[in-house]
Amino acid sequence: MRIVRFILLLVILLGMGLGTLQAAEKVAVRLFLQENLDPQGKQVALDPKMMEVLDYFERRAGLKFETVILPWKRAQIETLDGKGIIYGFSRSAERNRVYHFSQPFVTEKIWGVTYGSPKPKYKRPEDLRGKVVSIGRGFSHGMEFDQARNVIFTVQEDSASIIARFKKLMAKRSDMMVWPIRGLEHTKDVENYLNRVLVQESNDPELKGVHFDVTENPLFLDTTHFASAQGKYIDVIAKIDKAITRGKKDGSLAAVLRDYH
Template sequence: MFRLRSLLLCVCLSMNAFNAFAQEVKKATVKLFLQENLDAQGRQIPVEAKVHEIIRFFEKETGLTFEPIILPWKRAQVETQNGHGIIYGFSKSVERLRRFHFSQAVITEKVWAITYGKPKPNFQSVEDLRGKVISIGRGFSHGLEFDQARGVVFTVEEDSASIASRFKKVVAKRSDLMLWPVRQMETSREVEDYVNKVLVAQASDRELRDKRFDVSDKPMFYDTVHFASAQGKFVDVIDKIDKAIDRGTKSGELAKVLKGYH
């Protein structure tokens, strides 16, 4: 009888330990909302491998497990705002700073103007965009300077997640230009090659095959990319991410992970 009681006690202790472990695993898994992109047929484009590499880096450095969920960008923001997880690829705006808790910047990106047709516009500053109609992705911001000029210097039209539809809108002159953020490219020529040989090719739309787009000689804006949560939610998670950014920056490992991230 004593042995039986001892065995039952061990089983109970083991079950309690297992349940505690399961709860810890459950608590350590965080939903991570990512931006949806669509192809010319409206089908969801898989998240690029580099983003998964970045996620793995932060999992290793934080001890957390992220559950990537791809959503339309506005819905991703709503889910984050409702406290259901955190978001990645987020930039700051005046309005967002009131509602979201941001991590440190993961990377800084240059935001370029893309146009079609001759002559190529000579965009040198934000003031050169005065009176223009600018296409951006739905739910996007391109940083605080962009946010301050929006609706004051230029008009913004938010478009679908389809790369092809955004390029075709510029060709049809339904917008004067589109803005596109590119990371780790320094010159207009580099970005122009990337736009025409990668982005337009990725759009896989017949109407775009013989089109060549121009890129502004210099970036129109500089933006930063962050993780973020709703104010008061997942504060410990953002803190762990911040510490991972600090360690990765000092060791140089984060720069290695981000290499080739366009």
């Protein structure tokens, strides 16, 4: 009996030691996230679903993220200075020259959002010729979008306040706002999400009862990545790539991304 107890105790101690070792082996890295401001200019609480996704990558890649919320352009500068990696980043020709990207872990559909009657019929990028398109400051929405910006349409970069961007659209200071959505496939689903979740739940009196329209189809497709400066955090991005590959193979990545809009 004593021998059995000794063996059980040894197994427990070894398990505890292994857990400590695994925790110690986690690579700590600063992770830059986009700020999202309310109408008063205060940071909105981080999306619990996004935190679930980040926790997934910590566990699967053996990392420990120190999250830092910054204005998006500032986050990009800090990343280029080699001070950490950035999350939720999309590719562009310019960025490809200076950033090292992970594999894509999600594909976003880029929808057009409009306000007022009659509803514009924007079905393809060419339909936006001569129009003013609102995007978040410091954002890119993929290679095709970047090829069209300020060539087919004019881009205006707006504040990090979601509600302020909707109000600008109402004021006709832009013809259309682009909005990336993960997971939703149909116009009505996207409209319901934007109007019921983002707009009405903001409880802004100026937006009470206001309805925004969404284009019949996505105008662009974009992929989302982790990224670092070229030559920096290569080992960290490699760990993330392995986690993405395994997650796609065993289905766990798709599961954690479900309902992540």
